[in-house]
Amino acid sequence: MASSNKELEDFLLSQALELHQRPRVIIEFTKNVGADKIINDIEHFPHFFVLGSIMNQQIVFQRGWIIPYFISELLNGKDFESFLKLDLATTKSIFHEHSLHHFNDKMAFAFHAAIQKIHFEYDNDASNIWTWDEPDCKTVIRRFQEFHRVGQKISTMAVNVLVRDFKLPLPNHRAIDVSGDVHIERVFKRMGLAPRDAKIKEIIEIAQKIYPEYPGFYDSVCWEIGNGWCKPSNPDCEQCPLNGKCPKII
DNA sequence: ATCCAGTCCT
């Protein structure tokens, strides 16, 4: 850690505690109320959450999360069996025709491969990823990473959402790191929690030192700060909740 | 017109 800033860290802690301790509420993954209802319903439509997680990279998050919902509308079915009918060529043509993603070819492949994995390895029920054998967080993160194009960022984000937002009682929060994406990297540096030249790996290690019992605890707060105020250029420090506590290291 | 992004690949 570059230097200790107790006031800042206490504020982050209080914000994170609020998020983690509140009762389960509907999370806004998209700008579509109908889609959000389905993505939040991991008890009945867990594949929307898993597929949406995988799509949620390199594009604004709402656009990624809505991809499974958009495709379910095309297929006229929300059950997993509807998705299972998709072959790779059809999946690719849907992605390209509607420009669902920046990386339509790769993401269509990942989408199709994920459906096949849920079919063959999780008995057509994506929630088995976090229910089979009563896994701990480390196991669930590993299972997410076994999907095509799921790495450190997506796997930790997904499990963080399962624990923090969906209130799943998964043990071993020590395994949940911060998601190493650009928001977390930028905000950690500007807050003075990480040196200016820190690599993603170092950011993750710094978060482990700050809160070892749950390194990804501050992830959501920092991500919201980065998305809402701490923009790459022209950060809106005046309106930022951290104004007055943040050293604003640009 | 240039910049940017997680994961995979070299």
Added chain:
DNA sequence: AGGACTGGAT
């Protein structure tokens, strides 16, 4: 460690 991917944002 460093580049490719690819199209929306700036």
